[in-house]
Structures are given as C-alpha cells and as structure tokens.
Amino acid sequence: MASETKPVLHGYFRSSCSWRVRIAFALKGIEYDHVPVNLIKDGGQQLTEQYKKLNPMLQVPAVELDGITLSQSLAVIQYIDETRPGPRLLPADPKQRAQVRMISDIIASGIQPLQNLYVIQKIGAEKVQWAQHFIDRGFQALEPILKQTAGKYCVGDEISMADICLVPQVYNAERFKVDVGQYPTIKRLNQTLLEIEAFIVTNPSGQPDTPVDQRA
C-alpha cells in the first residue's frame, strides 16, 4: 500500500542508477525528497557506516518508501510501477514486458557495473579504455536487439523501464567518449527520449547536488 509520506531518494547527480529512479519518479509524477550522497567527496560518502545501514552494497541509489528501504534501481522502478498510478513502466503484453526486462538487464547487469567507480578505480591507468571496451561490447549487443524491438521508444511506442535504463547509459558512454554515432538506433532513441520532460528535469546537469561548474 502506497503511504502518504514522500519517498526519500539517496542519490548522486551523476550516478546513472540514481538517474533511472529520478526518471521513474518523474514519469509517474511522484514527489520525493532528495538526500545527496557524494560518491567522491570525503573519500566517498557511500562508504560510511551510516550509509551502509541503508544500502550494505555501498551504492546509490537507496530509496526509503512505504516503510521499507530499497536499493537496486530496477527493483525500485518495478515497485513504483506496481504500487503507483500513472503511465505503465512495464508493458501489459508479456512478450514486450520480457523484452523490456531483457534490455534493462543488459544495461544494468551487463554494461553499467563494469564502469562503476569502484571497478575502474582498480583498473588504474587503463580505466578509460576499459570502460569504452565494455560499453562498446554492450552496445554492439543492444543495437541489433533494439532494431527489432523499437518503435518510437526501446520497445514499441510506450516509454518503459528500458528507456529509463538507456538514456543514463548513453550519458555514461558519452562521458567515456564512446562514439555513440556507431549505434544509430541507440542514438535515435536517446535523442527522442532526451526531449521528454521527465528526462529533461532529471538530467544530471540540473540536480540539487549538481556542482555549479557542471550545471547546464
């Protein structure tokens, strides 16, 4: 049962996983409170004993809502979808729903974890090449899949969790200077989605914790 209390999002402006949750809240029209967790400052605020109680994985996002605390952005998005009115984030059709989950999992399990801060910190000098390699590897798989599933958006013509995962992943790819032009379907979908209000207002360049010099 959805409670009256506003959800609290513990997140970081530049975290792609926090951005996923912000987009889902925006699409559903859910107001929330934001608690910034700076992944770099003070050696990483996600590593404190206090934060560990919220998310023992020491990652953002963590979301407090309806009396529980959830980490894992896809679990949060699916919970919101199951408990809140507003546009569906997973399609009603089981085949399309499976395709949305497939695309979301490729990004959330097969691409994003490999360029996580705590991973690339272990890589050292080769970190940019490492990140580029695994983003390219993932995008080479995503491109033909999206060619088959996409209409206006990643799966058909309704915005879904797959789109919520795609845009922040393309943002990460651009940060690591991956040439997204090699992937015309990914590029087209990203451009279309970036014009939608829920994606604009949640952009890392305009969050409460976005540093002044990184604001758009």
Ligand SMILES: N[C@@H](CCC(=O)N[C@@H](CS)C(=O)NCC(=O)O)C(=O)O
């Ligand atoms: N599967 C998790 C991944 C969360 C995750 O990787 N978060 C990153 C930011 S996008 C993080 O907190 N990294 C902290 C670090 O690298 O120390 C989710 O979808 O929420």
